[in-house]
Each structure stands twice: as structure tokens, then as C-alpha cells.
Amino acid sequence: xxxxxxxxxxxxxxxxxxxxxxxxxxxxxxxxxxxxxxxxxxxxxxxxxxxxxxxxxxxxxxxxxxxxxxxxxxxxxxxxxxxxxxxxxxxxxxxxxxxxxxxxxxxxxxxxxxxxxxxxxxxxxxxxxxxxxxxxxxxxxxxxxxxxxxxxxxxxxxxxxxxxxxxxxxxxxxxxxxxxxxxxxxxxxxxxxxxxxxxxxxxxxxxxxxxxxxxxxxxxxxxxxxxxxxxxxxxxxxxxxxxxxxxxxxxxxxxxxxxxxxxxxxxxxxxxxxxxxxxxxxxxxxxxxxxxxxxxxxxxxxxxxxxxxxxxxxxxxxxxxxxxxxxxxxxxxxxxxxxxxxx
Amino acid sequence: xxxxxxxxxxxxxxxxxxxxxxxxxxxxxxxxxxxxxxxxxxxxxxxxxxxxxxxxxxxxxxxxxxxxxxxxxxxxxxxxxxxxxxxxxxxxxxxxxxxxxxxxxxxxxxxxxxxxxxxxxxxxxxxxxxxxxxxxxxxxxxxxxxxxxxxxxxxxxxxxxxxxxxxxxxxxxxxxxxxxxxxxxxxxxxxxxxxxxxxxxxxxxxxxxxxxxxxxxxxxxxxxxxxxxxxxxxxxxxxxxxxxxxxxxxxxxxxxxxxxxxxxxxxxxxxxxxxxxxxxxxxxxxxxxxxxxxxxxxxxxxxxxxxxxxxxxxxxxxxxxxxxxxxxxxxxxxxxxxxxxxx
DNA sequence: TGTTAGCACTCGTTCTCGTCGAGTGCTAAC
DNA sequence: GTTAGCACTCGACGAGAACGAGTGCTAACA
Numbered sequence: 001x002x003x004x005x006x007x008x009x010x011x012x013x014x015x016x017x018x019x020x021x022x023x024x025x026x027x028x029x030x031x032x033x034x035x036x037x038x039x040x041x042x043x044x045x046x047x048x049x050x051x052x053x054x055x056x057x058x059x060x061x062x063x064x065x066x067x068x069x070x071x072x073x074x075x076x077x078x079x080x081x082x083x084x085x086x087x088x089x090x091x092x093x094x095x096x097x098x099x100x101x102x103x104x105x106x107x108x109x110x111x112x113x114x115x116x117x118x119x120x121x122x123x124x125x126x127x128x129x130x131x132x133x134x135x136x137x138x139x140x141x142x143x144x145x146x147x148x149x150x151x152x153x154x155x156x157x158x159x160x161x162x163x164x165x166x167x168x169x170x171x172x173x174x175x176x177x178x179x180x181x182x183x184x185x186x187x188x189x190x191x192x193x194x195x196x197x198x199x200x201x202x203x204x205x206x207x208x209x210x211x212x213x214x215x216x217x218x219x220x221x222x223x224x225x226x227x228x229x230x231x232x233x234x235x236x237x238x239x240x241x242x243x244x245x246x247x248x249x250x251x252x253x254x255x256x257x258x259x260x261x262x263x264x265x266x267x268x269x270x271x272x273x274x275x276x277x278x279x280x281x282x283x284x285x286x287x288x289x290x291x292x293x294x295x296x297x298x299x300x301x302x303x304x305x306x307x308x309x310x311x312x313x314x315x316x317x318x319x320x321x322x323x324x325x326x327x328x329x330x331x332x333x334x335x336x337x338x339x340x341x342x343x
Numbered sequence: 344x345x346x347x348x349x350x351x352x353x354x355x356x357x358x359x360x361x362x363x364x365x366x367x368x369x370x371x372x373x374x375x376x377x378x379x380x381x382x383x384x385x386x387x388x389x390x391x392x393x394x395x396x397x398x399x400x401x402x403x404x405x406x407x408x409x410x411x412x413x414x415x416x417x418x419x420x421x422x423x424x425x426x427x428x429x430x431x432x433x434x435x436x437x438x439x440x441x442x443x444x445x446x447x448x449x450x451x452x453x454x455x456x457x458x459x460x461x462x463x464x465x466x467x468x469x470x471x472x473x474x475x476x477x478x479x480x481x482x483x484x485x486x487x488x489x490x491x492x493x494x495x496x497x498x499x500x501x502x503x504x505x506x507x508x509x510x511x512x513x514x515x516x517x518x519x520x521x522x523x524x525x526x527x528x529x530x531x532x533x534x535x536x537x538x539x540x541x542x543x544x545x546x547x548x549x550x551x552x553x554x555x556x557x558x559x560x561x562x563x564x565x566x567x568x569x570x571x572x573x574x575x576x577x578x579x580x581x582x583x584x585x586x587x588x589x590x591x592x593x594x595x596x597x598x599x600x601x602x603x604x605x606x607x608x609x610x611x612x613x614x615x616x617x618x619x620x621x622x623x624x625x626x627x628x629x630x631x632x633x634x635x636x637x638x639x640x641x642x643x644x645x646x647x648x649x650x651x652x653x654x655x656x657x658x659x660x661x662x663x664x665x666x667x668x669x670x671x672x673x674x675x676x677x678x679x680x681x682x683x684x685x686x
Numbered sequence: 687t688g689t690t691a692g693c694a695c696t697c698g699t700t701c702t703c704g705t706c707g708a709g710t711g712c713t714a715a716c
Numbered sequence: 717g718t719t720a721g722c723a724c725t726c727g728a729c730g731a732g733a734a735c736g737a738g739t740g741c742t743a744a745c746a
Contacts, residue, residue: 026738041690044739062697062738133486141480141496149496153484157494157502236597239590247582247590254579254597369709382719387710405709405726 003053003074009036010046011055012079015067019315022242024064069280069314072292076277076318083319085327089118093327097335107335108298109231111308111328116234118324121312122257126267127229128304134186135222138178140171140214150218154187160221164210174214177201187222195219228306230263243290243313256287257311267307271297275325280314292316296325301336346396346417352379353389354398355422358410362658365585367407412623412657415635419620419661426662428670432461436670440678450678451641452574454651454671459577461667464655465600469610470572471647477529478565481521483514483557493561497530503564507553517557520544530565538562571649573606586633586656599630600654610650614640618668623657635659639668644679 003011013034017025027043030036036043047065050056055071058064067075093114097107112125139151148166152158166174177198182190195215202211235257244250256262262285269284270276278293294316295309308328310321346354356377360368370386373379379386390408393399398414401407410418436457440450455468482494489508495501509517520541525533538558545554578600587593599605605628612627613619621636637659638652651671653664 024738028738039690040738041692041740042688045689048740058739060697061740062695062736064738136486136492137482137484139480139482139494139496143476143479143496143498147498149479149500151482151494151496151500153482153486153492153494155486155490157492157500159500234601236594236601239594239597245590247588247593250590250593251579251582254582258579367709371709383709384711384719384721385717388718391711401710403726404711405707405724407709 006036006038007046007050008079009034010043011050011067011071012075014047014050014056014065015071015075015079015315018066019317022313022315024059024066026064029064067315069282072279072314072318073282076279080319080322083317083323085118085320085323090327093118093331097331107332108300108306111332112231112233115308115310115324115328116237118327119310119312119317119321120234120237121310121316121321122235122237123233124257124263124266124309124311125231125233126264126306127231128300128306134184135182135190138175138182138218140166140175140178142166142168142171148214150214150221152187152218152222158187158221158224160217162214162217164207164213166206166210166214170206173205174202178218190219190222192219228264228267230260230267232257232263238311238313241313243315249290252287253291256285266293266309270295271305271307273297275322275329277318277322290314292318294318294321294325296329298329298332349379349381350389350393351422352377353386354393354410354414355418357390357393357399357408358414358418358422358658361409362660365656365658367402367409369407372407410658412625415622415657415661416625419622423662423665426660426666428461428663428666433670436461436674440674450675451643451649454675455574455576458651458653458667458671459580461670462653462655462660462664463577463580464653464659464664465578465580466576467600467606467609467652467654468574468576469607469649470574471643471649477527478525478533481518481525481561483509483518483521485509485511485514491557493557493564495530495561495565501530501564501567503560505557505560507550507556509549509553509557513549516548517545521561533562533565535562571607571610573603573610575600575606581654581656584656586658592633595630596634599628609636609652613638614648614650616640618665618672620661620665633657635661637661637664637668639672641672641675 010030013030013036014025017029017033027040027047031038031040031043047056050071051058051065055068055074056065057068057071059066096110096114108125108127112123115125116123133155135152135154137153139149139153141149141151143149143161146163146165148162148164148171150160150162181194181198195218199208199211199215206214235254238244238253239250244253266285270278275294275296278288278295280292281289283289283291283293288311290313291311292314293309293311295307297305297307299305308325310316310325312321353373356373356379357368360372360376370383370390374381374383374386390399393414394401394408397411398417399408400411400414402409439453439457451468451470455466458468459466476498478495478497480496482492482496484492484494486492486504489506491505491507491509491514493503493505524537524541538561542551542554542558549557578597581587581596582593587596609628613621618637618639621631621638623635624632626632626634626636631654633656634654635657636652636654638650640648640650642648651668653659653668655664
């Protein structure tokens, strides 16, 4: 059986209502609220049909209906109205973006905060993955009498400090040697062997113990995996939804949001284009099966890629979330273009 | 009236019991559990005295007693037994510290995680404040065809990227000029005027628009306040305490823990030595008045200072928390000494 | 044939009320 | 000074009643 126009309207009305109230929706409420000119009895018949078709669920005999996962899915695919984001919110967003971002990669973090501001749901954003470009330069700077700072520049900057005594001149000579042998290769390609050679070249003018320390530290820093950074914003907003009135559920969700490993998996999955919703059981993680995620993958011109995800109850305001992500993506794209113009 | 020995023992027994159960403690429980050789009736009399003296509170007539803030305070000051931390926990801690820390400042973050591991409460740790040392070196590196990375080394490393086109040679010449005029002064002393002079010096070999961009970015980066970083670990552990069974309370606490501004204030207050407890109403923030904080200030040899705070219910296991912080402080001190030996 | 009024029925929510029991304070005896 | 005993208090718990929102079904209507 296909959904006729009336059924669609009724389903939409039910879902819209339920999104707002989190209470099962009765036939009377729909017949009163909507201008369909239908009595509650008729609505009831239609609702029974919709339930049979799998779009609605009746929690118990004497309650109204709530949408099933399939109901939400149909809503998201076909029924949802476009949401208009207020001009002031847009202005605020633009303001936020322009004023605070000097470094493109940093912008990503703000994007997460902005998304949770706009949508009022929790957001998870993964920072761009390290794209593993070659070492451009290595610097060695004596910071204090017994501290030397190592700086390794690729597309991003790594640094580490070592507690050894080294003169400014020593630093410079060491830096020269390091650059000669390491500049141009990729961080993870640095081998112990290469460092041993450097050691041979430098031990003439640096104490061996100090040199060991420095090279150890360099090796550690250079080979340390760039952990995909994950930022979670507005996590405790989940506590404001009746869906999480049960403390145990809330706890489960919050510890999920604390588990970087799981969030990384989340960020790594489904790298398709555009904005996508995962509703209830469509999610792989057990704990998310009562929630919905809406996510958007992004790519920076530098090659970095990541994902912005909004997490909320299944009855989330999908249209608003979609519109927000869309807006953010557009605004950021504009900004990126603006940045690139300097080239 | 002063507390005699028996009253002290009873008070201690009550608090110990309450810390474990979170239930009002009755006279019978104490008379059974403790080997005081006293009947419940005697205990009752003593409890009535203790209540009159302000150390205990009776939630309602037919309930047992719970400690008042003053009761906890007395307990912490005078009654608390030393807590012995298991050898395996100590070993684990040493392991964690040694394996993961290559940079001293980073260690601080781990310390927070370790503290919450050890105590099972939420911890808040503030990273060492920027001590505003002079600029040691500035570096300009072309990372890609249209991206230049600025690196400013003080005691820590700041970096920013600018989207301009600049040759390797151009970078070097610019770096030379920058170092000549800016090395040795403190970041916040960099003025627009100084940058204007640099602009004059460099505009011969760099396009003015690019130069403007670079210098703007430099100025922003150099003058940007080093935000005191705050790390919160194990925030959702509060949900496991019956004190926060009420979702509203939990929500309030969690959003407090999300509020960096408030946490900074917390970290900035009370910079005395040693380990200190703030019990219930002793806390300034409204929201903390049903909780207790135990905090320890630390100073690194580099001059950085910060604070490690454990947050839990008033009936927290004070002795365990004190012992844990003590242990952490000792172990870190050892490590610091070890680092400094390289000098 | 589709729509609707009416009605019996279901079932979760809320409230009341009685019971239970943990714990108390007081008194009197040891 | 300590303790056994006892009446009393009061929150927790559970059963049961009242309520009401919402349903499905039937029959009447356009």
C-alpha cells in the first residue's frame, strides 16, 4: 500500500507534534490542530493504517502513537519542511567565524561549538586528520639554561622540550645537521638508523648524553601518531531530554561521549558526501539505538578531512539540524575561499 | 563542651559508615558494628549530644543521623585515618607517568587522569599558566605553495598558518628581520609600531598584501592571551552518586564542569600550599555547596603553576583522596628531579 | 463508499490509605 | 553511667480506587 496525500499529512503532523512534546500523539490532538477538516475518528482509522504499515508505534493500547524508526526515516526523506534559520542567528554565526578564526584548522573546533549553539544538541567533531606531509624544517632552540625546544614543521607544528644544556651555537649546528638529513622525508619514515648517523655527525660538539636525550625525544615526537582529535560540545544537553530522564541511560550516553576510541570509530565511518541522518537502529553502536545522529563530512583544501556530527534524541528537530549544518558548511566554504584568495 | 574520646570514636564510625552507604546511620548499626562495647541506647545518647554540638544532622525524626558540614570538617581535621594505597595502584601510577610523558607540561594532563583513576571522582586540573618569557626565536616556513607557517618560540611554542605565497628565500629573509627586532622582548610587548617598522624593512622583497596578512597574523598570535587550559576528567562519575540522582542537580553540576570561566576562577582561588579540602558550604560557588573539593596546588621548576582539584559528594572518601593527591605529588616531584638532572 | 458520532473498553497515572519497620527519646532499673 | 524496654514518629512501600486520555468498533449518515 502506498501512502496517499492525506496519510502523509497526518504522519507529518504526528511527527511534528511528537518532536515538540515527546508525548504520544492522540487522534484528537491532530484533528484539532491541523486544518485537515477531519474528525478524530477518521484520523484514528488513518493512524491504524499507518501503524500497520510500520510508520507508527503504539506504546500501549490506551496511548497515542509515536513514530517508529521507519516513520522518522520517511519523514526525513520525504516529508520534512525546510527550516528557515533566523537572520540574527546567521549574523551571529558569521560574526563568530570571522572574529575568532585566524588559523583555518582551528575553525573546525568553533564549527562544533557553533553547531551545538544553533541546534541545541550535542555535537561531536573530529579535527582534520594529519595528512602526513613531509618535514619542512626542524628547529632547535635553547629556551633556558637547561631546556631545549625541538620544533618540527610539517603541515602542522610539533614541538617538545628536552632538559639538556646546549648553547645557542650548539643548537644551530644541530639544527643544520637535522635539517640536512631529515627535511623532505615524512615523519613516520624517520628511522633509528638515520638518527644514529646524525649522532655520529654531531657528537663532536655535543655531549653524548645530551645528544641521546635530544634524539630520543625527537624520535618520539616525530613518530608519535597524530591522534585524531575529537571535540565534544554541549554533552550535558542530553540531560534536558525526557528520553534521558533515567540516570542510567544518561550515564551510558555520557560515558560514550567520553570514549574517544568509540567516537573515532564513529568519525571514521560513512565518509560519503552531504548531510546524512542515522536514525535509531540504523546506528551501529548499541547505545545510540535510541538516538539519532546527523553528520556532515568536510574536507579542507589542505587535504584534511573530518566529520561533524549532531547527536540528539530520535525525535530531534531534523529540519533545523539539517539547515544548521548546511548553513555552517556554506559559511565555512565562503571563508575558506576567502583565505585561499591570498595565494 | 569538648569532644571526649568516645564521642570522637562514635562520630568517626558514623562518618565512615555514611561515606560508604549514603544512608542515615542509626544507633543500632554503630553499636553492632564497632567494638565499643556499648548498647544502641548509649550510642543514641551520644548521638543526641553530637547533634546538639552541630556535628550531626537528623534528616527527620525517625531516621538515623548524617554528618553536618562541621562534622566532616572535624573528621578531616582530626579523625580521618591514613589511607593506604595498594601497591598495584602505585605501580600502575609510576608506569603511567614514566611511559607516557615526554614533555613535562604534558604530564600535568595525565596527572588529572591519574587522580580521577585513583579516586574515582571527577578531577579538574589547570595547566601551568603561561609565564610570559621572552621570544627566543621566530620562524617562517613555507609549507605549501600558498601557506606559510609562523612559529614563535618562547618557553612554549605558538604557531599559526597564513595563506600567502612566499618563496623559501623570502621566508628566510623575513625571519631574519623578525628575529632582529622581536627576539628578546616579551610577546605582549610586541606593538603595531614595531611591526610597521618591520614592514618597511621587508616590503622590498615581499608583496605588500602578503606582508600585511603575515604581520596581522603574527600580531594576533603573539598577543593572544594564553588561555589557562583546564582539563576535566571523569565528569560523568557524578551520575553514579545518589546525591545526583536528581537529573536537575546532575545537570547543574555538569554544566558547571563545562564552564571554563568558572573553573578558572576555581583554579585561581586559594593558592596556598599542601592539600586542602573545601566542604559543602565552605565553597563559594552555589552549585558546589552540596559537594566537597580537595585540591592541591603545584609549581613546576619552570615557574608554571596550577591546581589539581578532586570534586565529589560531601561524603567523599577524604582519606583516600588525600592519600592519592599526596602520592601523585610525590611521584611527580621525583620525576621532575629526574628530568632536571639532565641539566 | 468514505466519514463521523457514540460508546465500551484499556491501561497508565495519580492519589489515598494502611502497614511496616527503622530509628528515636524517655523512663526506670541495674 | 549504662542499658533494657517501650511508646512514638515518620518515611517507604504496596494495594486499590478514581481518573482520564486514547483506542477500536459499530452503526448511522451524506
